[in-house]
Amino acid sequence: GQQVMQIPQYQHVQEGEDFTTYCNSSTTLSNIQWYKQRPGGHPVFLIQLVKSGEVKKQKRLTFQFGEAKKNSSLHITATQTTDVGTYFCAGPGSNYQLIWGAGTKLIIKP
Amino acid sequence: DTAVSQTPKYLVTQMGNDKSIKCEQNLGHDTMYWYKQDSKKFLKIMFSYNNKELIINETVPNRFSPKSPDKAHLNLHINSLELGDSAVYFCASSQEGRVAEAFFGQGTRLTVV
Numbered sequence: 001g002q003q004v005m006q007i008p009q010y011q012h013v014q015e016g017e018d019f020t021t022y023c024n025s026s027t028t029l030s031n032i033q034w035y036k037q038r039p040g041g042h043p044v045f046l047i048q049l050v051k052s053g054e055v056k057k058q059k060r061l062t063f064q065f066g067e068a069k070k071n072s073s074l075h076i077t078a079t080q081t082t083d084v085g086t087y088f089c090a091g092p093g094s095n096y097q098l099i100w101g102a103g104t105k106l107i108i109k110p
Numbered sequence: 111d112t113a114v115s116q117t118p119k120y121l122v123t124q125m126g127n128d129k130s131i132k133c134e135q136n137l138g139h140d141t142m143y144w145y146k147q148d149s150k151k152f153l154k155i156m157f158s159y160n161n162k163e164l165i166i167n168e169t170v171p172n173r174f175s176p177k178s179p180d181k182a183h184l185n186l187h188i189n190s191l192e193l194g195d196s197a198v199y200f201c202a203s204s205q206e207g208r209v210a211e212a213f214f215g216q217g218t219r220l221t222v223v
Contacts, residue, residue: 031209042200043153045211086151092209095165096141096158103151 002027002093006101014109019076021104023089030092032065032072037103038085046074076106084108113137116201116215123191124223131186131218133201142184143212144176145200153200159184191222 003026013019023032031050035043047056049065049072056063060083062075076083086103093099116133123129135142141160145153157176158165164176173189188195201215 033211042214042217044214048211088153096160097155097165098212100153105151
């Protein structure tokens, strides 16, 4: 069945270092969505990418959608403690459902 | 105004009991979902409900049953609770199904003892 693979599972960074998470789909996607879940919270929508090769920025966050529309990445520049959480990608699956990546947990080292 | 609200936030219950989690959305969305999130944070879709059409993830035990009295509500009923049902359950909704952003409720942390 359709799958969305996301790596890494965890990333430990010092505050101020960069962070990147990657998603790869087994099929071409019409769009890809990114969500952030703070510890103890619920997933919150960040952005949706639709076009091949699209790059979008939100302050220190940069989102990319691959040319083949099968992969995507989220890059955070100069992480801050407020960035802590788990980042998920998700793409449309069959019926009315999103197919979710396993998430990447961003941990800021003290 | 909370867009997607679910109750209760915490639920502790004994094995074998039956329990329900309620979900309401005031966004006017057409599609609602139930997700299970385990301790490793993996989000597993359980059900989606769109215009009275229920899509069930085939791996969900039939002890779990969604009930939708109207478009704004999708409740989750669980029979004969088991230890392995302990998890956080999220309700979500979206306007256009899988192509639109999903709005999540705050989650219900279910602990079966």
